[in-house]
Amino acid sequence: MTNSAAGQPMVRALFRSVAMAGLPALSCKVYYPALYGATPFENNTGAIPAARGERPYPLAILMPGINVSPEAYGWLAAALAQAGFVAVIYGWILEEMPGMVALSPGLDVGALKPDSYGTRPSATALAAVIADLAAQNSTGPLAGLLDLDRILLGGHSAGGSVALMNARPDWFPGLKAVFAYGSHSKASTALGYPADALLPLPDALPTLILGGSEDGVIAASAFRYGHDGVSQPDATGPVVRTFKEALASKRGDCHLAIVRGANHFSPTCPADTATGRPFLDWPTTRADAEIRKDIAALVTHFARAHVAGDESARDALAAMLKDSSRCRHGETR
Numbered sequence: 001m002t003n004s005a006a007g008q009p010m011v012r013a014l015f016r017s018v019a020m021a022g023l024p025a026l027s028c029k030v031y032y033p034a035l036y037g038a039t040p041f042e043n044n045t046g047a048i049p050a051a052r053g054e055r056p057y058p059l060a061i062l063m064p065g066i067n068v069s070p071e072a073y074g075w076l077a078a079a080l081a082q083a084g085f086v087a088v089i090y091g092w093i094l095e096e097m098p099g100m101v102a103l104s105p106g107l108d109v110g111a112l113k114p115d116s117y118g119t120r121p122s123a124t125a126l127a128a129v130i131a132d133l134a135a136q137n138s139t140g141p142l143a144g145l146l147d148l149d150r151i152l153l154g155g156h157s158a159g160g161s162v163a164l165m166n167a168r169p170d171w172f173p174g175l176k177a178v179f180a181y182g183s184h185s186k187a188s189t190a191l192g193y194p195a196d197a198l199l200p201l202p203d204a205l206p207t208l209i210l211g212g213s214e215d216g217v218i219a220a221s222a223f224r225y226g227h228d229g230v231s232q233p234d235a236t237g238p239v240v241r242t243f244k245e246a247l248a249s250k251r252g253d254c255h256l257a258i259v260r261g262a263n264h265f266s267p268t269c270p271a272d273t274a275t276g277r278p279f280l281d282w283p284t285t286r287a288d289a290e291i292r293k294d295i296a297a298l299v300t301h302f303a304r305a306h307v308a309g310d311e312s313a314r315d316a317l318a319a320m321l322k323d324s325s326r327c328r329h330g331e332t333r
Contacts, residue, residue, distance in 0.1 A: 006038035011081040012048045013074075014141065018090075018132045026125055028090040028132065029070065031077040032142060033057070050145050053084070056137075058150035058176075058307045060087040061129055063105035065157030065182075065268075067275040070103075072268035073156065079296040083304055086146055088133065092125055103275075105159035112165075113191050117199055123166040126153070130172060152307045154179040154299065156267050157217070161185065164209070164242075168202045177306040179208035179299055182215055182264045184238035185246045186225040195226020198241060203249035206306035210298060211239035212262030212291075213328045216282035235282065236329075243331070250333050253306060257298055257321055258329040261286030267295055294326045 004010070012034040018026040035051040042048055050057075060080045064070050070089040077087035095101045096109065106125030110116060121127075130151070137146040151174040155163035160180025167178035185201055187193035201207075211218075212235070219233035236258050243256040263281045265271065269292060271278065284291060298320055304313035321330030 004036050004038070006036060008036045009051060010034050010036055010048065011078045012050075013077075014047075016132055016136070018128050020092075020125075020128055024092065024094050026090050026092050026128060026132075027070075028088055028129065029074070029077070030136070030142070031074075031081040031087045031089075032145075033081050033084065033086075047141065050142055052145065056145050056147040057084065057086045058147050058152065058303075059133060059174075060085045060152040060154065060303060060307075061126070062087060062089045063123075063125075063153075063155030063159030063163050064089070064091065064103065065105070065155075065159050065276065067103050068156065068159075068265075068268055069272060069275070072270070072272065075269050075292065076267060076296060076299065079300055080152075080303060083300040084308060085152065085303060086133075086142065088129060090125065090129060105155060105162045107158065107162055109191070112187075112199070114193060121166050121168075121171045123162050123172075126166060126172055130174065148174045149176075150307050151175050152177050152179070152303045154181075155183065156180070157182045157264065159183075164201050164207070165199065166202075167205045167207070169204060175205060177206040177208075177303065179210065179302060181210040181267045181295065182212060182218065182239070183209070184218070184242040186238045186242070188224050189226050190224070197225075198246045200248070201242070201246045203247050203254075206251075206253035206302070207247060207249070208255045208257070208298065208302040209239060209243045209247075210295065211236050211256075211258045212264060212266050212284075213258050213260055214263040214282040214284055215239075217264035217277055217280045219282070220277075220280040240329070252332060254333055255302065255317065255321060256329065256331040257327045259291060259294055259298075260324075260326055260328040262291045262295070266291045294320070 111122035160183025301317035304310040
């Protein structure tokens with residue numbers, strides 16, 4: 001006897017190890033829409049085949065925050081799989097700065113300096129993740145099911161900043177849209193920028209910038225950008241300024257949402273207080289499950305609208321941005 005009936009749709013995942021020349025391997029988890037057939041092979045191995053639709057699945061690549069376990073984004077990857085995407089989360093532990101071993105989205109800090117920014121990618125893991133998806137599309141359980149020409153790139157915290165700054169299809173062909181949560185493009189004074197500088201973002205793609213109204217980590221990080229952040233702690237200013245000043249596009253496909261009651265680590269579940277900087281965060285003011293539901297809805301509506309071409313999702317996203325009970329501030333331009 002099993003607890004699931006044959007023919008039941010579900011979300012399943014498989015693991016991948018992606019080799020990196022001269023560096024530790026990436027560990028990836030790939031979430032996909034599956035269809036349980038109750039076969040002896042499935043029951044013995046747990047390997048459930050992907051559901052086969054009329055066309056290959058669009059893809060979503062989720063970049064983690066610094067020292068945030070990729071498993072913390074599993075719930076969002078599963079939501080994207082339920083919305084008809086194949087979603088990848090990954091972890092990469094390496095020493096990007098001397099003496100600082102960390103779980104990282106993959107960042108070439110040198111590519112962010114004033115004389116280098118915009119001349120080369122700063123996302124050091126992204127090309128390898130896309131190449132591995134191409135390999136999976138050639139052989140294995142997802143062969144022929146992945147659309148490498150429809151990729152959503154997204155991330156949280158530093159991972160979101162990396163996503164925003166590398167949302168360039170001339171660097172990474174196949175990218176169709178980008179989103180970020182708790183991220184901005186303010187430039188660190190340690191890299192040689194003046195106080196309060198914003199790095200301009202590529203504006204080739206539809207963009208969703210999300211923030212939390214109670215983001216204590218952004219508020220506490222003001223010193224990195226030339227402010228003390230003590231007299232007037234600002235949880236949302238860098239996020240809002242990034243949308244309004246660092247993005248030049250006015251095509252009507254760029255969106256800002258400040259999620260009411262959410263904090264910096266609202267996109268992570270389960271919470272992990274042992275790594276990262278959650279001790280700096282402010283308390284959420286709505287139920288965490290309710291906040292995650294809103295984040296998932298915003299991301300999946302955006303993904304379906306701008307990657308999968310679902311017009312009804314555009315309307316649903318617009319309605320959410322106007323719902324003041326869920327978004328303290330929503331804007332499209």
